[in-house]
Amino acid sequence: MPAQMEIATSATALKARTAWMADLDREPLQMTGTVVHVGEGREIFAEGDDTHLFYKVISGVVRVCRFLSDGRRQIEAFHVEGEVFGFELGEERTLSAEAVSDCSLVSYRRGHIETLAKKDQAVAHQLFQYAMKNLAQAQGHCLVLGRRGAAEKVASFLLGWAQHSMEKGVVHLAMTRQDIADYLGLTIESVSRSLSQFERDGVIALPNARQVRMLNTDALEDLVA
Amino acid sequence: MPAQMEIATSATALKARTAWMADLDREPLQMTGTVVHVGEGREIFAEGDDTHLFYKVISGVVRVCRFLSDGRRQIEAFHVEGEVFGFELGEERTLSAEAVSDCSLVSYRRGHIETLAKKDQAVAHQLFQYAMKNLAQAQGHCLVLGRRGAAEKVASFLLGWAQHSMEKGVVHLAMTRQDIADYLGLTIESVSRSLSQFERDGVIALPNARQVRMLNTDALEDLVA
DNA sequence: CGCTTAATTGATCAGGGTCAATCGTGGTGG
DNA sequence: CCACCACGATTGACCCTGATCAATTAAGCG
Numbered sequence: 001m002p003a004q005m006e007i008a009t010s011a012t013a014l015k016a017r018t019a020w021m022a023d024l025d026r027e028p029l030q031m032t033g034t035v036v037h038v039g040e041g042r043e044i045f046a047e048g049d050d051t052h053l054f055y056k057v058i059s060g061v062v063r064v065c066r067f068l069s070d071g072r073r074q075i076e077a078f079h080v081e082g083e084v085f086g087f088e089l090g091e092e093r094t095l096s097a098e099a100v101s102d103c104s105l106v107s108y109r110r111g112h113i114e115t116l117a118k119k120d121q122a123v124a125h126q127l128f129q130y131a132m133k134n135l136a137q138a139q140g141h142c143l144v145l146g147r148r149g150a151a152e153k154v155a156s157f158l159l160g161w162a163q164h165s166m167e168k169g170v171v172h173l174a175m176t177r178q179d180i181a182d183y184l185g186l187t188i189e190s191v192s193r194s195l196s197q198f199e200r201d202g203v204i205a206l207p208n209a210r211q212v213r214m215l216n217t218d219a220l221e222d223l224v225a
Numbered sequence: 226m227p228a229q230m231e232i233a234t235s236a237t238a239l240k241a242r243t244a245w246m247a248d249l250d251r252e253p254l255q256m257t258g259t260v261v262h263v264g265e266g267r268e269i270f271a272e273g274d275d276t277h278l279f280y281k282v283i284s285g286v287v288r289v290c291r292f293l294s295d296g297r298r299q300i301e302a303f304h305v306e307g308e309v310f311g312f313e314l315g316e317e318r319t320l321s322a323e324a325v326s327d328c329s330l331v332s333y334r335r336g337h338i339e340t341l342a343k344k345d346q347a348v349a350h351q352l353f354q355y356a357m358k359n360l361a362q363a364q365g366h367c368l369v370l371g372r373r374g375a376a377e378k379v380a381s382f383l384l385g386w387a388q389h390s391m392e393k394g395v396v397h398l399a400m401t402r403q404d405i406a407d408y409l410g411l412t413i414e415s416v417s418r419s420l421s422q423f424e425r426d427g428v429i430a431l432p433n434a435r436q437v438r439m440l441n442t443d444a445l446e447d448l449v450a
Numbered sequence: 451c452g453c454t455t456a457a458t459t460g461a462t463c464a465g466g467g468t469c470a471a472t473c474g475t476g477g478t479g480g
Numbered sequence: 481c482c483a484c485c486a487c488g489a490t491t492g493a494c495c496c497t498g499a500t501c502a503a504t505t506a507a508g509c510g
Contacts, residue, residue: 072373087357088357089354124342125342128349128352135363138360139291139301139320142366142367145367145370146410177458186498187498192458193459193498209458209507411466433475452509452510456507459504460504463499463501464497464499468493469494470492470493471491472491474489476485478486
């Protein structure tokens with residue numbers, strides 16, 4: 001368990017109705033977790049770690065990834081508020097996770113939740129839903145990775161990310177170009193070039209590297225087809 | 226529901242201890258399914274279909290895939306004996322499935338199983354396990370798709386497939402080159418060239434297009450790293 | 451105000467896509 | 481039984497996209 005994660009307070013002690021508790025009634029996991037804060041770039045867990053904890057994102061963005069022996073990195077998924085990540089079948093992790101931005105998470109004890117799930121079918125159902133959500137995400141990711149063109153991939157990523165973090169037509173990218181590249185199986189240069197090209201085509205505007213104004217969503221959707 | 230699937234017999238009526246029932250005791254889904262046979266190349270379900278059925282493979286190989294509007298196909302996964310496929314979150318399927326070879330499957334009614342799962346935690350747990358298995362598979366697939374080289378991808382596929390169907394050092398490929406290509410995000414030609422190169426390098430032998438004799442597994446594993 | 455790191459842009463190159471021809475094999479029908 | 485056909489697989493030639501290498505710009509931050 002990484003030292004850089006600071007335990008803020010037990011979730012059970014939290015009285016304030018914060019965002020992650022917004023749907024209390026439909027959230028059987030509510031009372032069982034511990035809130036932790038993780039600074040930008042910090043490790044949440046690493047390949048080879050024990051799998052006895054898993055997490056739910058309260059705020060911030062998390063990347064889950066795998067490293068190849070030659071140093072390349074494949075980002076499996078970005079996780080945002082409300083999403084659960086970090087459960088695996090085996091005892092030992094095959095993936096690692098880091099905070100893309102400062103994050104607040106709830107950590108759950110796997111064994112504890114499994115015990116709960118045995119008694120309470122609502123917990124079991126919730127767990128299953130989270131697993132399925134992640135599965136659907138991974139399958140969508142496969143589709144993007146299988147796509148031929150770099151522009152297609154970047155467009156696909158933009159549209160997907162826009163669904164999370166668009167505000168008045170402006171998407172805030174929490175992650176670096178390198179993160180995007182590692183997510184899409186491209187190089188940083190290809191990502192940059194695709195974005196520049198979109199801007200030249202008047203499809204997006206880039207007020208700064210982290211802000212994308214969506215000018216012509218349809219054009220992107222045509223690309224993704 | 227495709228007409229080409231012929232219902233053989235209710236699973237509950239099956240007395241013979243066939244392979245798919247081998248681990249009866251650990252299989253809470255055992256008594257609830259219907260056995261169907263699907264001929265090679267036949268559709269099992271299509272994008273847009275209802276999700277009220279899901280399946281378990283008794284024998285044969287199934288491909289689960291998605292079609293892009295321009296006709297390209299991304300194969301999400303190949304499923305073999307013992308694997309479960311075809312459950313999705315929504316009411317409507319986002320994926321289609323076809324028989325790569327003649328298949329025997331058990332189909333389960335989603336609603337029925339969900340009712341069971343509410344009463345029997347063992348069923349719920351089993352379902353969760355299957356979902357997680359598919360998740361792990363999809364994540365592994367992402368890793369392969371993200372890889373740079375064609376040879377790396379093909380090597381990775383061969384090693385993965387060998388774990389299912391190797392027999393005395395010979396792997397039988399149930400699928401065509403096109404299937405492999407669509408699974409790996411390559412063209413048929415690139416797959417063929419990679420295999421030919423492996424053969425020239427003495428890493429494999431290709432007695433015929435569907436048989437691969439593994440001569441130097443280590444060399445392949447080095448490629449995949 | 452420099453220093454550091456991220457991002458963009460340009461030039462070149464190689465891997466894989468594309469197009470096309472050939473080979474091989476299994477199935478069918480004369 | 482064999483000839484032919486159809487389809488999958490292989491091989492070759494060429495081209496294009498994206499990787500690589502390198503230089504420049506931009507943006508935080510002490």
